[in-house]
Amino acid sequence: MNGRESSDDCSRTRRIAVAYDGDVATWGEFEADQPTLAASVRRRFDVRKHKTMATLRSDGSPRISGIEVEFSDGQVYLGMMSGSVKLRDLRRDPRVAVHSPSEDPPGDIPADWAGESKIAGRAVEVPVEGATGEGDGRFSIDISEVVFTHLNEAGDRLVIESWRPGRGFRRISRD
Secondary structure (H helix, E strand, O other): OOOOOOHHHHHHHHHHHHHOOOOOEOHHHHHHHOHHHHHHHHHHHHOOOEEEEEEEOOOOOEEEEEEEEEEEOOEEEEEEOOOOHHHHHHHHOOEEEEEOOOOOOOOOOHHHOOOEEEEEEEEEEEOOOOOOOOOOEEEEEEEEEEEEEEEOOOOOOEEEEEEEOOOEEEEEEEO
């Protein structure tokens, strides 16, 4: 322990490590395994520029922030400005979830709702091209789960399609 770490910090670090002893994947690995689901998820993320990201504050409570997401070279990337609280959150605790833009279902034809997508995992800091020192942050996501939620063709059941590395694809339908 350095002079600023407490035993609580060390315990939290061990809990984080235990939470990620399982499998993770890159976007490219997921896309190769589930191309149809990956295309549905990408469509939802690409509908608008701004997405929502969940991180954890130093006290463990959740924080929701706006974020832009980039899909490139088989990775999902997040970029943030130096000094931002979301950047500090991820440097302290890499657990992250990103949510696509949301749209309300059309009132007259619920089955036409395009759905929503989520990507969860661990943020891994990668070098920022041209950066010097500790400034802006850029992260890729080691994916632990991808979810696409939508309605069935009749518009009367919620369909949740998810994928996890090591478990694979799962589809659940609910009233």
